Structures are given as structure tokens and as C-alpha cells.
Amino acid sequence: MTGISLRYRVATPEDIGLLLPLINSAYRGEESRAGWTTEADLLISERIDASGLLDKIQSPDTVILLAADGNDVLASCCELVWRPEKGIAYFGLFAVNPKRQGGGIGRQVLLYAEDYASRQWGAYKMEMTVIWLREEIIAWYARRGYRKTGETRPFPYADIGNGKALRGDLYFEVLVKDIQERN
Template identity: 50%
Template sequence: MSDTAQRGELPLTFRHAVDADTPLLTALVESAYRGDASRAGWTTEADLLEGQRTDPEGVGAAVRDPESIMLVVEREGAVVACCQLEHRGEEASFGMFAVSPGLQGGGVGRAVLAEAERTVRGQWGATRMRMQVIRQREDLIAWYERRGYARTGELSPFPYGDERFGIPRRPDLVFEELVKPLG
């Protein structure tokens, strides 16, 4: 019996996003990471960054990119999570991951990550999944490590000065690469 069935929750459904999903997905990503609403969940970045996490142009570009899949996750017809998958040869990149703050900690994120891994293996034959996480998000990195992701030691600078990604509240933000082999 699945975790979802044991808790008596309704099943999740997965589909590829279409242009009409862009406003809702933008709002979902913002609610999971920025502002007071994000504090209802554990993935908030509100103490590290203010301003926007993404915008309709960025989400729309991900939806329309032929080398990208924006995965939409629904429960009873309501969008509750999403993630972006990008095809990069033998690898896939995982990003723009958001779970509705009120559902965080209940297994939705774990299910989305597992479906994302299945999708990139099946759709593109990807052998590895790669992602970037703000290094200061130790709790989030630990969550990914429990799911088989490993720190590579590769660091990338945070795009200071580009408010499309938020306004940093501290001067030391940096991205760390995580990778997982897909079996």
C-alpha cells in the first residue's frame, strides 16, 4: 500500500504543462518560496531572498521549450506542485520545484521527485539528474541527500543584481550542484 493510500489522501496525477497553466504555476512557485505565505511550508527562502522567485515569462519559456518539460501535479483537479525538467544529453536538470506550502512535509515532494526521475529516464533516457540548490539551504540539501543526491562540490555564483531571481538579504549566497545517478 502506498504512503498516500495509508494516510487516506487522494492520489496525485501528473501531466505536462500547457501555456494556460503559466499564471497558476508562477503563483505556486512564488507561494512556496517567497513572502509570508511561504512560511507555512518548510521550503521558504524568505529569510534569504525577497522579491520574486520567477515570473510569467520564465515559466512560460519553460513550458514552451522543446528541451524542457514543466511537470504539473494535481490532486482532485487542483494544482498542488510542479517542477521543470530540462534535457541535457545523458543528464537531465531538475528545477523550479514547488509544492503548495500547506502540503509540504506530507510526501507530495517525494512523489514529485520520484515521478520526475521516472519521466527523464523514460522520455530522454537520462542516466543522471542534476540540480542547483542555494548552499545555505542545508535542510533542503539534506532532504535531497536522503533521496540519493550527492554534493558535487561545484559552486555557481548567485546572480546578484538580477532581480528576476530575487533580492538577496545576505551577501554570501551561492548555488551548489547536486547529482544523482538514475538506475
């Protein structure tokens, strides 16, 4: 596990300029190839734009968590969406600076997000979606207790904006983990 001490906080609209480069560099474009989470061979586009990120930050059932290192440099972020009708928190928009991937930051942030969803909302499960072709990412989550549900969800081709998908067979696998006993 990494020896990096992280500090967490919930994002505000003022953080958009800080978050966009981190998120987009972790998923798409040449910079994303420095890490192992790149989708650059699957999609040509930004992962999210300022308007989409603002919508998430302002949504009442959503938080974007920021994780900064001891020098107050943004190292990672993730999105949590509370689905109270199911007792489930959705985990997404997970980004670790590509040059810092593989050092345990992602593991720490995931654990913090699980704890946050359990403490703040009483969530008993964490759910996420991963592009089915990303076997190494699915395996990483499996090592952290997530399991495939057998459910799939369509890929939002219409929401790519000015980008394009490099494949027409994309869809998401749904993964889930129990994060606390249900009362």
C-alpha cells in the same frame, strides 16, 4: 508515504496563471513560511514571473510537470531540462503548496520526475542546484540518493528583477543522482 494519488501532465502556456501562485508561494513571501522550503529570509522577490515561466514552457529541451490531486487541485510542479550532450536532466523550479508540505507529495513528484527523465530522454543522471545555506533541503535530497558534487555555481544576483537578496554570500551547491545505468 502519502496516500494522495497524484496525476501528472506537462504544462502549457495556459497553465501560467495556475503555476505562478504555487511557485511563488512555495519560495518567497509570507505565504511561503507555512512550509519548510521558504527562501523568504534570503530573498525578497518573486521566484519567477510570467515571462520567465513562458520561456521555460516553450523551450524545446524543457518540460514543466504539474502534479494535481484527486480533486484536480494543483499540488506541486517541477522543471526538467534535458542536457543530451551530458545525458543529464536538470531538476528545478520544484514547488509544493506550502500548506501541503511534509506529507509526501514532494517525494512522489521527485520520483516521478526521475522516472520521466529516464523514460522520455534516457537520462542517466539527475542534477540540481540548491542554495548552500539550505542545509535541511540538501539533507532531504541526500535521503533520496542525491549527493554533493563539490561543484558550486554563482547565484544570479543580476536576475532578481525588482527584488533584492538579503545576503551577499549566496551560491548554489550542485547535487546529482544516478537514475539509471548508463549504456
